[in-house]
Amino acid sequence: MSRDQILESRRWKISYSYDCVCDPRCYWAKGGRHSQTTFLNKGEQELGAEAAAEITARAFKHANVADVEIWQESDEERATRLKWMRKTEADERRGIHWNMGGAN
Ligand SMILES: [Zn+2]
Structure with missing residues (x-):
């Protein structure tokens, strides 16, 4: 698959919440949590939401991930x-x- 073919397919997205570990803590972070929505890399959706969230969170150094959702655009x-x-x-x-x- 070329870059264009990947970009032109309907991509999978993920969203989750994670602990705010900013210093100082973000005053707007509800309950000390942030949320993230981003694209999955190709094939990650096949691992399931939890595993995909783990990979994504590791890449972003996000801790205590919860409320994971994945969906195809x-x-x-x-x-x-x-x-x-x-x-x-x-x-x-x-x-x-x-x-x-x-x-x-
Ligand atoms: Zn923060």
Whole structure:
């Protein structure tokens, strides 16, 4: 699978809560907890929510993970994500183009 094929498939997402260990503690963290929503790497959803959360939390150094949910993004979410991604890429290309134009 190419990078584009992975990006264009409907990706799996994960959300969970974890202990705030910031110093000083974040005053807005309800019950001393933060929450995180992010994408899973390919295939991690097949391990199940708990195992996937463990891998993700380790990567982010998050402790005492709870309220784990995983789900696959909808076609709509996928479309929004791709639209945003393509816009960012187009902006970057335009940025490079402008720089080159300025050098002429
Ligand atoms: Zn915090």
